[in-house]
Amino acid sequence: MPLICFASPKGGVGKTTLAANVADAMRRQGRRVLVMDFDPQNTLRLHFGVPLSDIAGFMTELPKRPDWREMVRQTASGVMLLPHGSIDIRGALGLAHALERDPELLAAPLRAILTDPSLLVIADTPPGASHALSILAPMASMVCAVLLADATSAALVPDIDSGRFLGAGTMAALFAGRLRVVLNGVDPNTRLSRAAAETVARHLGPRLLGAICREEIVAEALAAQRLVLDLAPNSQAAEDLREIARGIEAALPPVPEPFSPGWGAR
Ligand SMILES: Nc1ncnc2c1ncn2[C@@H]1O[C@H](COP(=O)(O)OP(=O)(O)OP(=O)(O)O)[C@@H](O)[C@H]1O
Ligand SMILES: [Mg+2]
Numbered sequence: 001m002p003l004i005c006f007a008s009p010k011g012g013v014g015k016t017t018l019a020a021n022v023a024d025a026m027r028r029q030g031r032r033v034l035v036m037d038f039d040p041q042n043t044l045r046l047h048f049g050v051p052l053s054d055i056a057g058f059m060t061e062l063p064k065r066p067d068w069r070e071m072v073r074q075t076a077s078g079v080m081l082l083p084h085g086s087i088d089i090r091g092a093l094g095l096a097h098a099l100e101r102d103p104e105l106l107a108a109p110l111r112a113i114l115t116d117p118s119l120l121v122i123a124d125t126p127p128g129a130s131h132a133l134s135i136l137a138p139m140a141s142m143v144c145a146v147l148l149a150d151a152t153s154a155a156l157v158p159d160i161d162s163g164r165f166l167g168a169g170t171m172a173a174l175f176a177g178r179l180r181v182v183l184n185g186v187d188p189n190t191r192l193s194r195a196a197a198e199t200v201a202r203h204l205g206p207r208l209l210g211a212i213c214r215e216e217i218v219a220e221a222l223a224a225q226r227l228v229l230d231l232a233p234n235s236q237a238a239e240d241l242r243e244i245a246r247g248i249e250a251a252l253p254p255v256p257e258p259f260s261p262g263w264g265a266r
Contacts, residue, residue, distance in 0.1 A: 001114055001115070001116065001117045001118075001119065001120075001253075002120050002121070002141040002142070002252050002253065003110075003114055003121045003122075003123065003136065003139050003140045003141055004120070004121070004122050004123070004140065004141060004142045004143075004144060004248060005123045005125055005133065005136050005137065005140045005142070005143045005144065006018055006019040006022075006122070006123065006124050006125065006144050006146060007125045007133055007137075007143055007144070007145055007146070007165075007166075008127060008128075008145055008146045008147065009127075009128055009145075009156055009159060009160075009165050010127060010128075010147070010148070010152065010153065010156065011127030011128070012127070013127075013146045013147060013148050013153070013184055013185075014146050014148070014184035014185060014212070015124055015125065015127070015146045016037075016039065016041075016043050016044050016047070016124050017047070017184070017218060017222065018144070018146055018182060018184065018212070018241075018244070019035060019044060019122055019123070019124035020035065020044055020047035020048065020124075020227065021047070021218075021221075021227055021228050021229065021241050022122065022241060022244055022245050022248065023035040023079045023122045024077050024079055024227040024228075024229055024230070024241075025229060025241045025242050025244070025245035026120060026122070026245045026248065026249065027077060027078050027079045028229060028245075029242075029245055029246070029249060031120045031249075032080075032118050032119050032120065033078075033079045033080065033119075033120045033121075033122060034072065034079070034080040034081070034082065034113070034119055034120070034121050034122070035048075035079055035080070035081050035082070035121075035122045035123075035124065036058075036081075036082045036121060036122070036123045036124070037057065037059070037081075037082065037083050037084035037124050038059065038084060038123055038124060038125045038126065038130070038132035038133075038136070039084055039124055039125060039126040039132075040059075040084060040087050040092045040095075040126065041084075041126070042055070042057060042083060042084040042085060042086050042087070044081070044083065044084070044124045045057075045073075045081060045083040045084075046222060046225055047221075047222060047225070047226075047227060048073075048075040048076075048077060048079065048081050048225075048227070049075065049076060049225045049226070050073065050075075050081070050083060050225075054083075055085060055086035056071070056083065056085055057071070057082070057083040057084045057085020057086070058071045058082045058083070058084070058085065059084045059085055059087075059095065059132075060084065060085030060086065060087045060091065060095070061085065062095065062098070062099075062105050062106060063094075063095070063098050063105065065105070065109075068082060068109050068113065077227055077230065096130075096131055099131040099132070099135070100131055103131070103134075103135050106131075106132065106135050107135050107139075110135070110136070110139060111139070114139065120252070123136055123140075133166070137166050137167075137175060137178075140178060141178065141251075141252065142178055142179075142180055142248065142251060142252075143166065143175065143178050143179050143180070144180050144181070144182055144209065144248070145160050145165065145179055145180070145181045145182070146181075146182050146184055147160070147181060147182070147183055147184070147200065148183070148184055148185045148196075149183050149184075149185060149186040149187070149192075149193040149194075149196040149197040149200070149211070150185075150192065150193070150196055151192070151196060153183075153196065153200070154196045154199050154200055157181075157199075157200055157203050157204065160179060160181060161176070161203065161204070161207075162176060163175040163176030163177075163179060165179075166179070179207065180207055180208075180209045180247075180248075180251070181200070181204055181207055181208050181209065182208075182209050182210060182211070182212065182244055183197055183200055183201075183208065183210075183211040183212070184211070184212045184214075185212070185213075185214040186211045186212065186213050186214060187213065187214045188213070193214075197211060209244055209247040209248065210240065210243050210244045210247055211240065212237055212240040212241065212244065213236045213237055213240055215235060215236055215237040217231065217232045217235050217237060218237050228241060229241060229242070
């Protein structure tokens, strides 16, 4: 039932990396998890070992109103995956146009998925504003904004703090309550990274879910098409990911019993 969106006003900050690896961490903590890729870059699948040559996905089929259940991949991690699908620029513009005309193309099947009370859905979104994010945010239990521990990200904190990043006026105030922040790429050995992390932490207080260190193994895991907890379970990054997953878990309603089948087996 709960939907968690990874989003950010800024690109390249680690949204996809976190969506994939937090999904894996939450699966290991006992959740039944579906990850969905709403970004036309279609890279979420790579974290789960789906070959580059496999370009099928649910978003590219959206205008044909497919049954998403038939498109779900069972991955070796146990996390279920709906890849975006590969799309060229004309296709991406056409899809954006279709969503603008008829948001229900996406909203209706998503609402159907979210009726499954034992399923945790984690969404990866494109950088900045997108039709997908505007449809997902009102349905989300939590929007997890990812920032880097640098000056540009620190400058974006007021936008995140006020909810302006997701809307204006009353909508911004509504969303602000669901926004949490993860700082990615923190390097305790550099002055700027430390200072940016401390500034963001002071400003956000408990809305800061936690931080992930900058560690080469995180990028190497993607290159190897593996998840961090699988490739390097004893790394600092793995410990940070587990901590973020525990923080998200603590903010969610407990897993309902009895276990409800429907969205694929464990
Ligand atoms: N904590 C980290 N330590 C080292 N490298 C990292 C870390 N987090 C992410 N990276 C690397 O940074 C790059 C960008 O990460 P990612 O693709 O997850 O960002 P993104 O926010 O999803 O980007 P986009 O805005 O393009 O969707 C990737 O090569 C990833 O492996
Ligand atoms: Mg991404």
